[in-house]
Amino acid sequence: MSKSNLSSKKLDRNRIADVLIIGAGPSGSVAAKHLAEAGIDVVCLEQGHMPDANKYSGRRPEWELVSQKQWHPNPNYRDGERDYPINTKESAVHPLMFSGVGGSATLYAGHWTPFMPSDFRVRTLDGVADDWPISYEELTPFLEEIEREVGVSGLGGNPAYPPKMGYPTPALPIGKVGSKAAECLDAMGWHWWPGTNAIPSLPHNGLNACVRRGTCMSGCPEGAKSTTDITHWPHAIKAGARLITGARVRKITTNDAGLATGAVYVDQSGREREQKASIVIICANGIGTPRLLLLSANSRFPEGLANSSGLVGKRLMMHPFSAVQATFNEDLESWRGPFGQNISSYEFYETDKSRGFVRGAKWGIMPAGGPLGATSFVGSKAFTDPDAKVEDMWGTNFHDMVERRFGRSMVWGIIGEDLPEESNQVLLDPTLTDSDGIPAPKLLYKVSENSERMLRFNEERCVEACLAGGAIETNVFHQMPDTGWHLLGTCMMGNDPKKSVVDQWGATHDVPNLYIFDGSTFPTSAGLNPTATIMTLALRQTRRLIEQRQKQEVA
Amino acid sequence: MLSNNLNSNHRVAFAAVADFLIPAYNKYPSASSVGVHTKMLDEVLGHRPDIIPAFLRGLAVIDVGNLSSTINVLYKDDPEGFSAISLAATSGYYMTETVRKVLGYPGQESVVYDAYEVPDFLINQNLENVVRRGPIYRPTPVE
Numbered sequence: 204m205s206k207s208n209l210s211s212k213k214l215d216r217n218r219i220a221d222v223l224i225i226g227a228g229p230s231g232s233v234a235a236k237h238l239a240e241a242g243i244d245v246v247c248l249e250q251g252h253m254p255d256a257n258k259y260s261g262r263r264p265e266w267e268l269v270s271q272k273q274w275h276p277n278p279n280y281r282d283g284e285r286d287y288p289i290n291t292k293e294s295a296v297h298p299l300m301f302s303g304v305g306g307s308a309t310l311y312a313g314h315w316t317p318f319m320p321s322d323f324r325v326r327t328l329d330g331v332a333d334d335w336p337i338s339y340e341e342l343t344p345f346l347e348e349i350e351r352e353v354g355v356s357g358l359g360g361n362p363a364y365p366p367k368m369g370y371p372t373p374a375l376p377i378g379k380v381g382s383k384a385a386e387c388l389d390a391m392g393w394h395w396w397p398g399t400n401a402i403p404s405l406p407h408n409g410l411n412a413c414v415r416r417g418t419c420m421s422g423c424p425e426g427a428k429s430t431t432d433i434t435h436w437p438h439a440i441k442a443g444a445r446l447i448t449g450a451r452v453r454k455i456t457t458n459d460a461g462l463a464t465g466a467v468y469v470d471q472s473g474r475e476r477e478q479k480a481s482i483v484i485i486c487a488n489g490i491g492t493p494r495l496l497l498l499s500a501n502s503r504f505p506e507g508l509a510n511s512s513g514l515v516g517k518r519l520m521m522h523p524f525s526a527v528q529a530t531f532n533e534d535l536e537s538w539r540g541p542f543g544q545n546i547s548s549y550e551f552y553e554t555d556k557s558r559g560f561v562r563g564a565k566w567g568i569m570p571a572g573g574p575l576g577a578t579s580f581v582g583s584k585a586f587t588d589p590d591a592k593v594e595d596m597w598g599t600n601f602h603d604m605v606e607r608r609f610g611r612s613m614v615w616g617i618i619g620e621d622l623p624e625e626s627n628q629v630l631l632d633p634t635l636t637d638s639d640g641i642p643a644p645k646l647l648y649k650v651s652e653n654s655e656r657m658l659r660f661n662e663e664r665c666v667e668a669c670l671a672g673g674a675i676e677t678n679v680f681h682q683m684p685d686t687g688w689h690l691l692g693t694c695m696m697g698n699d700p701k702k703s704v705v706d707q708w709g710a711t712h713d714v715p716n717l718y719i720f721d722g723s724t725f726p727t728s729a730g731l732n733p734t735a736t737i738m739t740l741a742l743r744q745t746r747r748l749i750e751q752r753q754k755q756e757v758a
Numbered sequence: 759m760l761s762n763n764l765n766s767n768h769r770v771a772f773a774a775v776a777d778f779l780i781p782a783y784n785k786y787p788s789a790s791s792v793g794v795h796t797k798m799l800d801e802v803l804g805h806r807p808d809i810i811p812a813f814l815r816g817l818a819v820i821d822v823g824n825l826s827s828t829i830n831v832l833y834k835d836d837p838e839g840f841s842a843i844s845l846a847a848t849s850g851y852y853m854t855e856t857v858r859k860v861l862g863y864p865g866q867e868s869v870v871y872d873a874y875e876v877p878d879f880l881i882n883q884n885l886e887n888v889v890r891r892g893p894i895y896r897p898t899p900v901e
Contacts, residue, residue: 261866265805268849272806320898328896339898362893373873382878389884394894397879404873414868425868539869553896574852574863584841593833594826597779597844602786609861 216476220246220445222748223465223480225452225495227251228306229734230720230741231486232431232439233349237745239442243752246478247439248450248468251285251303254422254432261418261425267575274421276301276310276581277685285449287637289490290645296521298490298646298687304448305430307488311688312419313401313428314544314567314732315355317346317739319364321553322620322729329554329561332622333726336698336707337743343367345746346739353429353738354407357399363549372403375413379535380613381545384568387529387672388548398544398567401429401734409433417540417570420581447478451639455483455499455508455717462758463508463717469639481757482716482748484709486741489519489690489723493629494644496694509694509711509719514704516630518623519646519693520728523654524686525662527615528571528586529669530608530676537571537610544569544616551661552730560656562620564730566665571612577605580614581685586678607676615665619657620730623692624649650682658682689733694723709744715756720744763810764803769795774822776847778829785860789851798850806849812842 222238224231227249239245260266260274271280276299278286285302300307320339325332347368357370374397377385381397388395402413402423413427426433440446449471456464456477465479485492493516499508507515544567552563571577578587578596587596594600632645658681666677697703700712703726709718720741722733729736748755776789792798803810816839821828833840851857858865879885 264853264865265801265849266866268802268805268845268853271845272808319895321896324898327899360889362889362891363895365893365895365897374877375873376871376875377877377879385879385884389887392891394888394891396885396888397877412873415871416866416868418866538863538866540866549894553894573866574861575848593779593830598781599783601780602783605861609863 216478220244220478220480222482222484223248223478224484224486225466226306226486226488226491226721227304227431227436227446228486228488228721229308229431229738231484232305232435233738233741234484234486234720234745235444236435236439236442237742238749239439239444241749243749245439245444246480247444247446248452248466248478249304249446249448250451251301252448253304254309254430256422256424256426259418259422259424261416261421261423266418266421267573270421271579274310276420276688287641288635288643290632290635290643294646294648295650295682295684296523296648296687297685298521298690299685300488300490300690304436304446305432307688308430308734309422310420311734312543312569313541315353315357315399315401315735316547316565316731317735318729318731319552322727322731325562325727331561333697335726336696342736342739342743345743346735349735349738349742352408352434353401354403354410354434355399355401356404356413358397361396363394363396363552370399372405372407374398375400375402375404375541375543376415377545378415378539380537380568380570383531383535383672384546384613387668388550390671391668393548393550393668395546395548398546400541400543402427402541402543403429409437413541415540417538417542417572419540419542451637451641452495453498453641455495457501457503457508457714458758460758461503461714462756463714464758469641473639482718482755484718484720486721488721489693490629490644490646492719492721492723493693494631497631498642504713509704509713509717511713512701512704514695514702516693517625517628518695519627519629519648520621520623520689520691520725521648521687522618522621522689522728523650523658523682525617525658525682526580526585526680527617527662527665527669528612528678528680529615529674530612531673532675533611535611535613537612538573538576539570542569551664558660560653560660562622562657562730564617564619564657564661566661567616569614569616571608571614574605574609577608577612580680580683585680585683617658617661617665618730618732619654619661621728622651622653623727624651629693689722689728691722691725691728691733694719695726696724697726708747716758718744718748763814764799768814768817769799771817771820771822772799772843772846774825775817775820775829775843778825779844779847780851787856787860789847792851792854792856794847794850798854799846801853802846802850809842809845812838813846815839816843
């Protein structure tokens with residue numbers, strides 16, 4: 204690959220980039236920064252735009268109102284200009300995502316929960332699914348480096364993890380909500396730890412310190428939640444990376460030798476353009492990446508690019524999720540952030556087969572939000588009785604309910620490990636398209652019996668803990684549909700080309716200069732928020748690509 | 759027509775529904791007394807024009823003289839219409855300074871704290887108890 208010539212970095216559409224990255228979310232941003240800083244000529248195509256923090260609604264009174272539409276994490280509800288529709292009629296979980304620089308992390312809660320040692324060895328330990336071709340120990344040095352770039356806040360010494368380097372900023376205050384949640388778990392003698400969050404408590408790497416505004420999941424107006432538009436892109440652009448926004452990629456192009464040559468995309472004005480590159484890295488998430496590979500089918504790759512295994516789009520994992528709302532007879536200031544996890548519990552994370560399922564779940568406690576949070580969670584209706592009459596929930600009962608819950612409630616989020624099944628998959632919809640006429644994805648997804656049992660068990664334990672801590676009311680929302688934040692598994696990583704799509708370095712087995720660095724490569728999902736592991740893996744793979752660049756086969 | 763394709767009849771009907779859903783009660787004012795059917799309705803629909811069709815559709819089946827019955831029919835037969843009306847009522851209500859003050863909700867505010875302050879859970883040793891119980895992760899085989 205050529206070394207960059209910074210003086211020639213004006214937008215020359217005919218220039219062949221060393222590396223083309225598709226998607227400016229967490230993994231694409233890590234790759235762009237580190238490749239550009241290594242002197243490699245990088246172009247990134249992002250279908251959304253650079254976020255404008257002034258548009259985030261958290262400082263305005265209509266925050267809760269617009270969180271249910273313009274800032275809803277489900278693109279089918281939000282229906283934004285840069286969103287693509289997803290056919291979810293046959294999916295029990297609805298995928299959530301955001302198109303823009305920083306990716307879906309723009310709307311995430313910043314829970315920073317690296318995968319644990321056992322997550323990489325589920326076949327060896329539990330006899331299910333597949334081991335990863337890499338280990339926790341191999342990833343840890345890269346995790347510690349990424350945590351510095353991200354500005355993670357946390358407290359070291361968590362007995363749920365092996366010892367590792369401390370966090371770059373102190374843990375955020377756990378607040379009255381976190382204290383009460385800890386009291387519940389202490390009453391049971393169960394594990395808890397102050398939350399680790401991708402939200403710094405002190406200014407760090409371009410981020411401001413968190414001010415506990417509590418509107419993290421509709422974009423942080425304080426510039427304090429870690430997203431890569433702040434933490435990575437300024438560095439990448441300074442090093443010469445070119446970022447083209449409003450660019451919807453239609454297909455990856457290949458030559459007669461079966462090597463990737465670049466991508467065709469539709470620009471903001473609806474014009475079709477082509478960006479040529481020596482290497483292509485896809486970072487478009489567990490739905491966007493298989494969609495693009497399937498869209499890129501041609502005579503040489505009739506079943507889709509990099510799909511000789513037949514696994515592109517299969518093994519979709521989205522983490523079935525339950526929420527437990529607990530209300531207490533005391534003021535918890537539960538509209539205050541971070542939102543964010545105040546504390547987390549891994550008490551039921553590891554496998555205990557006597558429970559009737561394998562693997563486990565993480566619990567994270569979050570505030571309940573403003574007054575509309577009494578009957579909603581993250582923009583969706585929740586914690587109501589669907590069989591009730593209007594008078595049961597409204598009138599004076601409504602006032603009583605809001606007064607009982609507002610400021611006095613907390614919400615446990617229970618994320619259970621979703622085991623891979625080939626029947627859960629991403630396909631191309633035969634008729635649905637995005638606004639540029641590009642076929643949209645269609646999901647087939649069912650919640651497994653193992654997940655069902657796992658969620659029920661954890662809901663019951665969670666209610667027990669809340670009652671032990673003095674809750675006067677608990678409400679369980681079992682397996683919420685609008686909770687597909689984590690889109691994983693659809694381009695599996697592995698050593699055997701017949702049973703996987705990419706190797707441990709993200710290189711596709713079929714196309715030597717085509718890489719995938721996002722969560723679609725995860726062999727298993729763990730029971731944890733995946734962004735930490737996605738960014739860590741992307742850093743490790745990027746470093747390898749830089750080291751091996753002289754040996755890299757290119758078109 | 760005043761705005762948002764709403765006429766005065768719409769506003770009168772919405773005020774009645776809003777007060778049925780959110781009446782005056784103890785320290786809390788009624789929905790219409792804080793203007794959910796006037797200024798706040800314009801504000802809410804300005805932020806959420808997507809709900810206007812369902813809002814108007816729902817309002818069309820409301821008989822102000824027979825509120826309980828028609829609202830329950832709407833709730834059962836047109837959940838989207840009911841949702842649009844109830845969202846317009848509740849969001850407008852809780853966006854007013856009057857109601858926020860009564861409820862004790864300052865809005866989503868910035869809070870100053872000392873990131874280096876030693877938290878209570880370290881002082882009272884509650885977290886120490888968690889640590890004393892030892893590691894809970896499963897070690898993986900050495901490779």
